[in-house]
Amino acid sequence: MCLFTELSSVNTMCRIVALLVILRSVVPITSGELTTAQHNVATCLDAIATRYFTPGQPLVISTPKSRAKHPRDSVVPHSDDFAMVDRLLANINAKERWPVLTTKENVSVSENGTPEKQHGYVLFLWKHDEDAHILETLHVQLDKLEGYVYSFNSRGKFVVVVTDTSIQNSHDLAKDIIKKMWTREKIVNILIMICSDHNVLHKNDSSAEHLDEQTLTFDLYTWFPYEPGQCGEVNKLVLLDQCVSGGLLHNITHFPSKVPQDLIGCPIKASVSHMSPYVIMTHNNTEEDGNITYKYRGIEIEYLLILTEKMNLSLTYLPPYEDEFMYRIIQQLLDVKNGKADVALGYCPLIPFFADFGDPTIPYLYSSVKWFVPCAKPAERQLYQMFTPPVWLAVALVFILTCTTFWGSANSVSASTVMESKNFRTLSSCFHNVWALSLGVAVPQLPISSRLRMFFLLSVWYHFFMGIIFQVSFTSFIVEPGYEKQIETFKDLIESRATFARDSMTKLLSEIASYHDLEKLKGPIEDCPDQAACLKRYLTEDGVTTMGTQFQAEYMASMVGTTEKRRRLLCTTKRNIASGGLVMILTRGHPLLERFNKIIQHSFEGGLVTKHWTELTLNASLHKSANSPDGSRSDSMYVAFTTSHLRASFCVLCSGLLLSFTVFLGEMLVT
Template identity: 40%
Template structure:
């Protein structure tokens, strides 16, 4: 034993930790994952070897977080009287896998053959020779003969990968459910039990199965309706009990299930945001009214009145010749008419003759030209791109907006898992909403409400609606993010291989390609249902300038015409009245 530890310590740079059944566990706050283990077994009988192995592995597992079942395990049997080394290796490997989910193990058993001492090294490959994760035979990796150079006869790797590139169609059981857009149930034949899924998460599983030649067997979904937190526990229980090999379906990467399952690396990332009612466009008539501020409109009206009075005063001043200035500027009513005509950009009946009146008239024409140019420019732009009401951008603005909070029943469990409780501040006006799709439709239709949703769900639901993703309006800040993953059974042999393939698919952008195709497909199907593929709302594509948008001008024209008729009728009635008085 001393020579073994001494030689091992000379060959490696990492510290060597020794443990035995009576040793006390060291107290260390810094956790180091053990990378390899050497387990020495000695006993008088074969059953004692298995019991000793069980005790030593349990003692090693008592190191807690430092224990690494994915490390390299070398089990050395010190008994030279083993009659069947292969059967003993089978028992040891079976015990390590069935009881402790340790797969990367090599068993070293001494064997005395024709007075020659040799050491046989055994291991197993769970997916070779028709095996599908079961221990049916062990493989003699190599042999070391002491009388020779005390080296292995071959240079093969003792701890090679247990999962080949091709698992030859071995089945893998998956526990999932119908949860759009992550897992979309396509077919469920209750006669033969065949189930197929599609979706943003299902595509990763399909890529893994095609690459490794696996057969996916979907377990039947639960009969009763469950929320996310309930099915999360239900599916993980199936994996922990051995009924399923994989649990997936909108499951976040979290530390709580790590004691029972092995997660893969995240392959879908999402963020939870508050989605609010989009700002409504302001009516175009209101845009025209708000083209200038109230003080600007007041100054404009005051200037028109003062300009008309100024025209009349200059034309009737003592310094102006009575025969020189035109009569259209000597009456106050005519001055108001001329001022209004210049402001509208039309001609006046006659130009002023007085020099001072011409100077002021020129300045007034320049001012009206500038105001008219600005008005026409903004008038056209407001018709093409109308203004909107104030949009909600922060959570504080959301609180003060008094929007109705549509809460999903699983929000409380999700908030507990993610340590998030800001949603409780909106519970003054809230409503239970078990169906995310229907509630989001209410939000897209313009209801004054708000929802906390994963961006993937919101984008998919909006793609299925007629309004599309352009009608989604989240606030600027992200509440929390999560990575979606699939959970494997503890010690699953597929974990490392899955992680490598998932990383390659993620870096290649295969998931994003599928996601864009999925959203585009559902949006096309929805548009075909509402008009044969035509745009659902043409007003979002172009703006048609019609006579309807000039109704303000026509209203002013009608008002002026009606006022002229009233004045004309008043003049006629006045003339008739004075005519009768004269006759009397």
């Protein structure tokens, strides 16, 4: 009886153990306990985070809004996927290496304080509903991440974990995930962790009975956008590694460089806007198939040509827009934002408004908008303007005192013992002698007395030095008579009442930037068809002012024939209206941005574009000279000496002649 009872108890215990094994295989484990597969995934994620995520930089953990719905026919033990997320967060927080940000689909996002770029992302994907799709979950999570407008970083490192172990064709799903993240955000530093197709996942598999949870492996996929046959198209994935029991299978780099040195002629589309001298259309040709090809040159285009040549890219241009400049710029930015073009350029300043449409490069050209004002004209000076009135008064006073001194010394009592020459005993004779000394000619007779000789010697030296000073001043007066007062401030420009040549772009930018100084101008305002026409008017007409950049003005000066030695014809006020750097705008998250910046920096430091700018202006000047040899404005560095400069001398001469004729008539009438 006792033996029977013991056997019955043993059978009951065996049944209970068998029932527990069956229940464990079909009923989820409690939320706080991880399956072996989930533990392996958490271990692999912890290793990847430690190895690749930069310490001190924000790390984002993103999950779906609700718990996963596992298939009822799954024979793999499963637990709450949030427990795996909690385990990962616990491991990360224990290391205290990254500031961690968690986000869910149903939680609103906000950026408080100063935004900081995020550098690492771990996205968990699972089906929160049996009818839902993994890509829908990914779409919602990307929308949430985009809510961090200034913090989201599509160039960060992304790890996407698909926790569902019942997915078939995991390779195709990983490809769809990468394709979606590339088309939406141009994300290339991505690692997909997904359950391998080689696992036995369903009950109806013939080998399901041999299923061991520890045999589950997760594949790690990535892609290279510029491999042969891809060129930005997601056609082929690369299996980098596997997550197995104990961690990662291979000790390799899981985030290798995705941009090779040679891009094997991959295409790049550019949207440009014509604006001399930054972008100049030189050629457009209609091909046999009806497509139109364009060719451009210019300062900014030179950078783009250097980039495409160095990286071996095939450059094509989108058809240009024919609207006004500002509307053309907006269309270019929309082309980049919508993915129609890879890069936009053509006088795009580095301002927050433009940066909202894409990612700007580093500035490669620094430009300032200035007021170009009329240059001071050569001063029309008369001969008497060589010296100031006090100087002329002092010279006349010395002349009179010298005559008086000669006359007084010759007729003094002490000189009665020595009979002085008659040429110094009358005032008229003394006047003639001093005038002769002033002109540097000889006098009729030298003085006799020693005292008068001393005064005479001093007078000779005085007039000798004054003659040298007069000759130097007279020569300088002929060579460079000076200029009128130059306009240096905006207040001077207002008082000058110069004609303001304004184009539509200047008017629109002034309204956008609230530049109200234009309303203070007192001179007439005349509209021009474009900026080039305004600058041409400024260079060819007198009394015209306009707004523009130094590059535009110098290029137009070369076009109209103003040469390097006459660069002073470009006169500006001391203060600039606005200054900034010009950039290219690439598609948000474009992987070529870093390479672009490096090559631009090297080109800028090497002076390659400065060399091109010099050649561009020189060729424009030579082209103008060849087509119109006499077309340049005559602007000699010397001033022709004409009779108008001697007006004062002729006035004195005519006055002397009139006085002499009057005296002559008086003598005739008296005698």
